[in-house]
Amino acid sequence: MAITLRTLFFVILNVLIASFSLDVSAEEGGWRDGPGHRGGPGGREDPGHRGGHRGGEDPGHRDGPIGSWRPITDPNAYYITEIGRFAIKEHNTRARSYLEFERVIKGEEQGILETRFKLIIVARNHIDTSRYEVVVLDKPLRVLLEFNQI
Structure with a gap:
């Protein structure tokens, strides 16, 4: 079975997209049940929460649109x-x-x-x-x- 470059590209792209969505939700602390979650249905965080300052992190780290210079x-x-x-x-x-x-x-x-x-x-x-x-x-x-x- 030959794998074309196009197929390989889409496989890698899907893996990157999946890891990106996991990283973002883990960093923002959202979409999980367990200790420290902010409540809401299903353990979901407040919909208005967009990152911001958390202990030990630079306050401007995630503020602003994705792709902005920090x-x-x-x-x-x-x-x-x-x-x-x-x-x-x-x-x-x-x-x-x-x-x-x-x-x-x-x-x-x-x-x-x-x-x-x-x-x-x-x-x-x-x-x-x-x-x-x-x-x-x-x-x-x-x-x-x-x-x-x-």
């Missing part, structure tokens, strides 16, 4: 600086240039299934220091999408 609260976090370093390394490879990463000034993240980071970074070459706006697709795999001097 500010990064700590641009000096190790993971964020690694994304900035990746952007510089990838740019140096593509453009055959030599920039040296210094720091991330600020940034935003977007996405649920795929995560994108838009960062303002500082890098220097042999002569001067400049700021760059970079967009990096981080998940499912890390890819430099945009690199612009500002």
